[in-house]
Amino acid sequence: MSTSEHSTAQRLAVRLTVNGILHELTVDSRASLLDVLREHLDLTGTKKGCDHGQCGACTVLIDGRRVNSCLTLAVMRDGAQITTIEGLAQNGELHPLQQAFIDHDAFQCGYCTSGQICSAVGLIAEGKARTADEIRELMSGNICRCGAYPNIVAAIQQAMRQS
C-alpha cells in the first residue's frame, strides 16, 4: 500500500455482480466504477465521455436504476447488481431497444450509444415518460454530439410500444 506523503491511495476489496457474473476485485479506492468496468473487467462498451457526469456516455444500470458510472467510486457499490450494454442482449438476441436503435438509425459514431440505450432502459422502467417531449426531457442527461436525438426518441417510442 502506498505511503507517499501525497498519495491517499488505498487498495480495497469490492464485490460487483456485473451482467450476472460475480467479480471479487481489489481496486484503487479512487477508481470510478467506469474505470473498473473498462480497465479491469474489459467491459469497454461503457464509455468515458467527460468523466464528470455531464454527458451520460458512462450510464449503466445499478440495481435497475440508471447511474453515471464515472461519478460512482467502484468501492461504493460493494454487493451491487450492475448491468452494462454487454449484458442487455439475451441468448444472442438483441434487447428491443438495441434493435430499435438500429432500425431508427439512432446513432452515428456509436460512442454515446451504450449510455443512451442503458439510460433508455432505465427511463422505461421508471415509467415517467409517456410523450415525446417527456422522453426528450428525461433523456437530456445523455448527450449525442452526432445529433441523433430525433431518431433516439423514435427508437425509444418503438421499444415502449413493445414493452
Add this chain to the structure above:
Amino acid sequence: MASYIGTATSRVDGHAKVTGAAKYAAEFDAPDLVHASVVSSTITHGRIVHIDTSAALRVPGVIEVLTHEHRPHMADNDAGYHDDVAPDGTPFRPLYDDKVRFNGQPIAVVIAEESETARFAASLVRVEYAQEAHATDLERERDNTVALADDTFSLTPSKPRGNAEKALAAAAVRHDAEYRIAIEHHNPMEPYASTVIWQGGGKLTVHDKTQGVQNVQRYLCGVFEMPSDDIRVVSPFVGGAFGSGLRPQYNAVLAVLAALAVQRSVRLVLTRAQMYSLGYRPESIERVTLGADADGTLSAITHEAIAMTSRFEEFARKDTIWSGMLYTCPNTRYAHRLAPLDVNTPCDMRAPGAATGVYALECAMDELAVALGLDPLELRYRNYSDRDQLTGAPFTSKALRECYRRGAAAFGWEQRNPQPRTMRDGSELVGWGMATGIWEALDVSMAARVVLTANGHAEVSCATSDIGTGTYTIMSQVAADMLGLPLENVSARLGDSTLSHSPVEGGSWIASSVSNAIAATCAEVRAELLRLAQAIPGSPLAGAGPEGVVLAQGQIVSKADTRRGVTIADAMRLGGVDRIEREKTTDPRHDESHARNTHSAIFAEVKVDEQLGVVRVTRVVSAAAAGRILNTKTARSQILGSVVMGIGMALHEETVVDHRFGRIMNANFAEYHVPVNADVHDIEVIFVDEPDSIINPLGIKGIGEIGIVGVAAAIANAVYHATGKRVRNLPITLDKLQG
C-alpha cells in the same frame, strides 16, 4: 437486379455499436500496458524555466515522467512534423522545447502502472514559468491582422468583380453589417486517445482516434524518424470527430514518446478539459455589404472576414468565396485577414468557412429583404444563378430551386406574416426564417481493394475512416451492387494504415471518392471473371465485351440476354482460381468547365419566451440537393445531425476565453453547451432529385457538411422575425435578446 444503392439500408456496423462490441482507440489492450496522463500548461505565452517532477516520481506505481528536457528523440526539423492537411507555418511540436505557445499546451507526461496513479501524479508536477505578454482577444487585435496569402487553396477569390463601391453608392437599397461567430469546439463524444502496442523489435501499432490513419502514420514516422514499416496506425471506430481528427493530435505523439521511453504498451486518454487545447472553429468577424435595385436585384456584394489563427500557423478557410459565387451579382469585392494570437491553431470544423461565411451572407440577405419589403425567399429567387458567379461555369447539377420550392411547401412558408412580432403561440413569440446552404462536392484520388472468393464472398477495403458517417455501410452497399452479391456476403474494412491509399476523411469527399473507387475496382474484377468465364469451353458469354456483362445474383450475365450467364463459382472453379484480388486507384479530374457544389434550403421556426428571452427551435425543414443519395437512412441522419449542430451554433455553443489569462473558462460539457435531446424538436429532411452525369461516374456529391450550412442563419433570421431584434453575434443567448 437487387440494388442497395439508394435504399434505407441499416448500418452494417450497427450491431457492434448497440452491443458495445465496437472498439475505440482507448479500448485496445495489451500485456503490461501502462497508463499515461498529460500535464498541461497553465500560462498562455512564455517559457518553462523549470519542471520539478520529483514528487510525481515518488508516487508508488509511477514509472517515468517525460518533459521536453527528458524524453526520447524527436525530429528537429519542421518537415518531420508536417502532415497532409497542415496549413502554412511551423507545426506545433509536442514536448519539444521550453516554449509555451498556448494555454493548455502539453508540457509533461506521467507514466504509471494504473490510470488513477498517473492522473494523481500528474497533479504533483510543479512548473516554474517565465511568462510573456499574450494576446487572445480577436476584437482587440482586429486591426493587427495580416492579409491572407495569395495561396494555392483559393481561399478567397483572387480578384474583385466590377466595381462594388460604385454600385453600392448607386444602389437603391443598401445593407451593411458585421456578424460574429464565437469559437466553437467540436466536442466529439469520444475523447482523443491513443493506445500504443509495443510489438517488440522496434515496431508499434498505434490505435488512434483520427480521420486519417495514413496521415497519422506518415506524421509519426516523421516525428520519430522511424521507417514506414515500423508504425501501423489503426482506427476501426471513431467516436465522432467533425474535422477535429483531420490533423494528427498531440496525444498520438505523447503516447508514442511514452512507449519508446518505457518500452511497453501505453494508453493515453485526454480529459474533456484537455480536448479544448486541440483545434477549434476560429472566431471570426464577417462584414457583409449588399446593394440592390428597388426590385431586389443585387448590384453589389462585399464580404470582409477577419478570423483568428495561431502565431505559428496560418489557418484559414473560404469564408468569403460563397458570397462571390452564390447569387447573380455584377459587382463584388472580398477581403480575408487573419489575426495571429497566442492560441493553438484552429482547424476544420464541419463546413469550415461556409458555416461561418454563409451565415453572415444569409443573415445579410434577410436584412436586405426586410429593407426592400420583399419576402426573403423571393429575394433568393430573384438573384438565383445557374452559374458559378466566380468563374461563369455552369454547375454539374444544381437543384437549389427545387430545394426552395419543396422546403417552403413542407414548411408552410406561404403562411408567414412578414411583419416581425405578429405570430404567437400563447406567451411565446413565433418566428420563421430561412436561408440557403452551399458546400463543395469534391472527389479525391483513392484506392479500393476488392477480394472476391469463390464462395461468393467479397471483402472491400480502403484506409479511409468511418467517423459515424456510415462509410462501412456505403462501401458495402456499393460493392454488393457492383458485384451482384447480397449485402451479407460483403464485408468492409477501413481505418488501418496498411490498407490501400486514402486521404483524410473530410470535406464531404469520401462517400463519392470511395464509392467510385470501389466501382472502378469491381469493374476490373468483373473483367477478370469475364475472362475466366469465356475460357470455359462453349462459354455462353463467348464474344461478350466487358461492358456487355453485369454481375447479378452470383452470376456474370450478358446484358443483352440475361439467360446467358456463368456463376461466379463456376467461372473461378473452372478457371482454377479461388480468389480474385484487384486494387485500383482513381484519378478524378477537376476540370474548370463545371462548378461542383451541393445546395440546400433551410426553413426554421423558433418560439421565444417574451419575458425570459429563451429561444426554442421548434421546427426545421432542410431540403438538400446533393446528387445521388447512397443510403437514404444514414444520409438523413447526416443532415439531422448537421441541423442539430447548427442549432448549437445558433443558440448555445461558445468557447469563452478569459483574455486576462488567455485561458478557456468553460472547458467542459456543463458550461460549453451543446444541444441536448430537449433542445431538438421536429426536423424534416428532404432530398430533392438531382441526377448528375457529369460530376463522377456514380453521380454522388457527399452530404457530411451541407446540412449545417445556413442553419444558424435560418434560426437567426427566425429570431428576428419573432422578436424584431437582430442579433448579429452568435450564439444568440438570452442576454443578447434581453439587452
